[in-house]
Amino acid sequence: MDDRKRAPSRAHAWAEGSPVPVGAGFIQTQRSAIGNPGANAPMAGRHAVSCTEALPWPYKSNSWLSPILMADNTSSVYLGQDAEGQYQRCTMAQLPVYPHPWAVSFNASGGGNPGLLLMQETVSVVGGALIPGPAGPATNSKDHLTELIADFSAQLQVLPGFQPQAIKVHRMGDYDAELFLRAADDSARPASLPSDAQLQMGVVRGSPLLYFTAVKLPGVGFKFLAGAAGKSRGTVDAGGVKLAWCVQGTTVLFFPEGAARFQDASATEWSLTFSDATTSNFFVLGTLPEGWLDDASALTALAEAAFSYPTGSTVTYAYDSASQTVDATYTLKTDNVLGSKVGKTLHGLLPGHYLPGPMRGSPPVLQGNPSPVQNKAGKELCFVTVRGVLRVFDTASFTCRFSYPGILPWLPPLDANDQDGRAELEKWIRDVYVRRHGYDDPPYTNTNTLQGQPAYTLGKFLTRNMVAVPTIADTQQDTALAEEITRATQDALQLYFREDPTYTQREPGAAPYYAVYDSEVGSLFQYPNGQGPSVIFPSDTDVPPYDTFGAISRCNDHHFHYGYFIFAAAQIALRDPAWGADWKDAINQYVFDVANTSAINPNPIFKFPDMRCWDAYENHSYASGFSWRDILGNNEESISEDIHFWAGVILWGAATAQPEMMEHGITHYTAAVHASWVYWFDKAGIYRDVIERIAGKDWPVNWPGDGVARIFDADSRWDTFFGIHPVNGRGIDMIPLNSCSFYHAMNPDYVGGLVAAYKEFVTRYDIDPLEPQGLDTPFTEKNQWLGYLYWYGLLAKYQALVDPHAALDYFYPVAPNYDVVNGIVPNDKFTDVGDSGAFIYHLARYLQTHGTPDLSLKATDTPFFMTFVDAANKKRTYAAFNHSEAPRTLTFTDGTRLEDVPPRTLGTKVVPILP
Secondary structure (H helix, E strand, O other), X not given: OOOOOOOOOXXXXXXXXXXXXXXXXXXXXXXXXXXXXXXXXXXXXXXXXXXXXXXXXXXXXXXXXXHHHOOOOOOEEEEEEOOOOOEEXXXXXXXXXXXXXXXXXXXXXXXXXXXXXXXXXXXXXXXOXXXXXXXXXXXXXXXXXXXXXXXXXXXXXXXXXXXXXEEEEEEEOOOEEEEEEEEOOHHHOOOOOOOOOEEEEEEEOOXXXXXXXXXXXXXXXXXXXXXXXXXXXXXXXXXXXXXXXXXXXXXXXXXXXXXXXXXXEEXXXXXXXXXXXXXXXXXXXXXXXXXXXXXXXXXXXXXXXXXXXXXXXXXXXXXXXXXOEEEEEXXXXXXXXXXOOOOOOEEEEOHHHHOEOOOOOOOEOEXXXXXXXXXXXXOEOEEEEOOEEEEEEEOOEEEEEEEXXXXXXXXXXXXXXXXXXXXXXXXXXXXXXXXXXXXXXXXXXXXXXXXXXXXXXHHHHHHXXXXXXXXXXXXXXXXXXXXXXXXXXXXXXXXXXXXXXXXXXXXXXXXXXXXXXXXXXXXXXXXXXXXXXXXXXXXXXXXXXXXXXXXXXXXXXXXXXXXXXXXXXXXXXXXXXXXXXXXXXXXXXXXXXXXXXXXXXXXXXXXXXXXXXXXXOOOEEOOOOOOOOOOOOOEEOOHHHHHHHHHHHHHHHHHOOOHXXXXXXXXXXXXXXXXXXXXXXXXXXXXXXXXXXXXXXXXXXXXXXXXXXXXXXXXXXXXXXXXXXXXXXHHXXXXXXXXOOHHXXXXXHHHHHHHHHHHHHHHHXXXXXXXXXXXXXXXXXXXXXXXXXXXXXHHHHHHHOOOHHHHHHHHOOOOOOOOOEOOEOHHHHOOOOOOOHHHHHHHHHHHHHHOEEOOOOOEOOOOEEEEEEEOOOOEEEEEEEEOOOOOEEEEEOOOOEEEEEOOOEEEEEEEEOOO
């Protein structure tokens, strides 16, 4: 019965340990031995997978189920340092998962309450982190950032009559799962139980029901640990099947009358004894809000759906280029296990499923008219969660329609007659971009550093380069410089795919650059990935790994990191199709690691799980793989880098003639954009609504504007993993902002309001890096917020989307030829390493001269489009890119046509706005 150590099938056509050819490059299948200790460490705890033999390998490591799938309660890793500075060895314990409105946990330890533990999600509004004061983070002791949290506090324990070792994942759908409890070994299983006895549980994201099957068990016990007041019993007819029900607090137990005998040994203990212990017996636990279990109609609604057991869930995406919309259809398949004549199916919808889109006047995304579950008074069945109000509908399938906002592969050039703008841009290119990056060794990538450039940082360099190339080539006509930057970027991309990566650094002992496929994990990893040993990420040995953000040690953030490499490669391939053809197979592996499907990868070289990071229920990715010790479930911080990954997939698919991949990118880019507006930027005010429901209207929400910085399954936070200054929280969900980021302008009023709220906030708390208290200039080391200025170039671009004339004045008040002061170059302080002053100026200047993005107008025959409206000068500029190999006429929804746009060319047309 112990299938934890089962060796999954990893059939492949290549020899283990040998480099595998992928187009013009190679991917390694074993790690290098060169480098400092920890420089080539693998993912930690990769053997600690809790699943049955039925779950297909490779496993979807980065999901809402990661806290139980990627831990086994017996394996151990080294994590962090103790008081003596020693790396600590810790057992990988399974942690709670939060499908909403239930939370599920398994406690294998002898302390507390071992076994399967359940709770109804209960949200608390707490103060959260302290807002920093002017002299540093610890100098304000009264004002807090708000936090919504659903700490796991077990309310109910389910006792199967044996002691399992772990809860195992048996099946994973797009938003449902089947979990098994089995005896840990024969010594933990009573002799009276057969070897195949087990307790199975089906769970559906958003459902108030948990579906249990007791296989060859004489009975099951229940112990209420909290919230057990108000007990009652009865029966209900559910489509010709008589069900018994028992209520305790907000929990209801259903089972077929006559199939089991119910007993309540005490006020907090129940038991079911099955009439036939040799077969499978069904029972269901449901939860309802306070007071709803007194309503017979509510009980009936649950009962009629209780025994429609989930057998699989799918989310399918369909892109319509004529309307530039994406339909996401959610379907739950069920098995009516008792043969009821009703057999209803319930779906729980979060705000991202039913609220309008962010644009003014947008209709709700929910299509059709699914029926909400209501009580006899007509009140909808709803649950308050950390992700907003969950509404329950009586439907087996529903569809959400999202608006695709459009992207451009690059910015159009500044006008030929814009002599002032072109002259200023030339200064930014020569005096800043070339000076700052061209003297790297090698130029523009700086890949030869002692420990190896972290892959995430290098990826940002490469995207920065390729965003700047059209700025240089198209506007300044400096093709030689553009070609030099492109060659340097190509070299860095190819560096990871050499057949023999033994020596890629100048310094002895430095770790080489390479990409390795780990056949134990089913994942692709980049090395080197750090500049020093980390004491916060796990390792299988007592040697700390050289790791960046846990990208290897925890399989974290691959979508964030690989998105930069894919985007840069796409920019090269759009200009050099032959290079794209040569390197297609290698770069594709980055896509497949994060977002594999059989449609885009029909003949895999390596085996990857389907959609490793994507959460189809909430329409965003998850960052953590090995998510321990995240007690609040899995998480996602930088939604904008998630979206950027999908933009790279769109461009890479177009550049390399992979239409299925391009559409794959479009559908998920569109869905993630909608999620960003709902959950991170909170255009609809879902978090303020929750706060008012729980804490009242007077609760202070100390945060610039609406939205949060990061989300966990059981937490919505206004601070970040790397600091509590609000510029971090705003910046990490905007980065990188380029020609694929116009979705930020879908609601200009929101953008303007957020910028104004940020300025007011940092002024009120005296933490504006531009205007530190008591200093004559921000450019001094006495300015304790000096290190935060690198976000201001990003905020300048964000404001430029709605007010380009004001954006540079406040957020980027530097000239390209600014003198060196105290050994630092001020304009460098205003720019993130993945950005450039040249591009920041190019974007702002183009919007100054052509107007701000108008996302209400769309092209009908290409995904690459945008329009810009200059109301003051009464003109509209249409831009669209022809990614095909032949000239095309590109049409917009208002009938405007861009005639005969050449292949792989960005066409533009300026049209007067008539009175």
